[in-house]
Amino acid sequence: MKRLKTTLAALALAAASPFAAAIEIIVPAYFYPSWMPSQNEWKDMTAVAGQGVQITAIMNPGNGPGTASNSDYVSAVNAFRAAGGKVLGYVYTCYGVSHCTPEVPPTRSTADVLADAQRYAAWYGVDGVFLDEMASQAGTLPFYKTVSDGLRAAHPGWQIVGNPGVTPAAGYAAVTSRLMSFEGSFSDFVNGPFLGQLTDAATTGAIVHGVAGVAQMQQVMSLARQAGLGAIYITDGTLASGNPYLHLPSYWQAEVLAAAVPEPAQAVLLAAGLALLAGAAARRRARG
Structure with a gap:
């Protein structure tokens, strides 16, 4: 009986999950x-691409497409896309003005951005493309509209x-498919104002x-699901390391599972199985 209850609980949890929004990684x-x-x-990304969750990778050969x-x-991108993943090319934009970091040229024109995009293609x-160092002020919106067009x-x-990396001024959503309006720490995500300011969570x-660790990752994923976020990336990489994105998180497999949502057909099977098990439990109780 204890085993049956455990199975029922697992099926109930799985059957409920299709009602949560799918989250792209x-x-x-x-x-x-x-x-x-x-x-x-x-290869680790390719192994799980297309298995219950959409995974999009941002490639960055040399602070852009390189020379x-x-x-x-080429081999990695082809294999990843063949497995069901999508790939974006990293392009920095200097916040639409001349605020580039010291390791790159001090200015960035719309023509520069479009040329890098064409190289990726x-x-x-x-x-x-993934437009990094995106501005958030209304005054720089024309730069991004030109790029988007x-x-x-x-x-x-x-x-x-x-x-x-922050919630931008009105108008930025119109020039993108998705806005990554938060880039920050676990503490800032959990305790900060971002989740309470969402206006179009599905495209954010x-x-x-x-x-740090699976428990914190699951907390972030749960909050993202509750808010209806369309995309997420969670990592145990830290700013103190110099670059938090040099490796996949140590809990990569668990993150993929946490983001995955069963297909509708699987949900029907789970619900049917739940009903059968519930009926069996009722019959056993009736027999005393």
């Missing part, structure tokens, strides 16, 4: 696709993901670093 995959399988985290096509990235056949004209089916995403 958008991975800042800033790690090299090594030819050594043990050091190739692109030439890279065969290791030609060399890797990506599914869209150019991208949509050249690549109508592309996904345009912007990363302001969050990148949360410094999430």
Whole structure:
């Protein structure tokens, strides 16, 4: 009887999950696709791509597409996309003005951004772009509208993901497919104002670093689900390390499972199984 109750509880939990919104995982995959399988985290993403959750990887060969096509990235991207994943090309935008970091040129034009996007298209056949260092003020919106118009004209089916890291001014949602309106720590995600300020959660995403362990990851995922967020990335990488996105989180498999939602057909089977088990339990009680 105890075993039956355990099975019933598991089925009830699984059957309920289709009613929660599916969450896309958008991975800042800033790690090299090594030819050594043990050091190739692109293979780890490929292994779970398309299995109950949409996984999108942001490729970044050299703070952008680099100066030439890279065969290791070509192989990794092709395998990942064939498995069901999507790939975005990383393009920095200097906040629409001249606020670039010291390691890159001090200014960034719309033509520069569009040229990098075209390199990704030609060399890797990506599914869209990830516009990093995105501004959030109304005054820089024309920069991003020009970029968006150019991208949509050249690549109508592309996904345009912007990363302001904060909630931007009105108008930014119209020039992107999705806005990553939070990039910050576990504490700021859980205790800060972001979740309470959401106006279009389904097209909004969050990148949360410094999430220590599975329990904290599950807490973040639960809050993201409750808020109806469309996309999430959770990692135990920290800013103190210099770059929190150099590796997948240690709980990668658990994160994928936490984000996955069964297909409708699976939900029907689970519900049917739940009904059968409930009937069996009732008959056993009747027999005393």
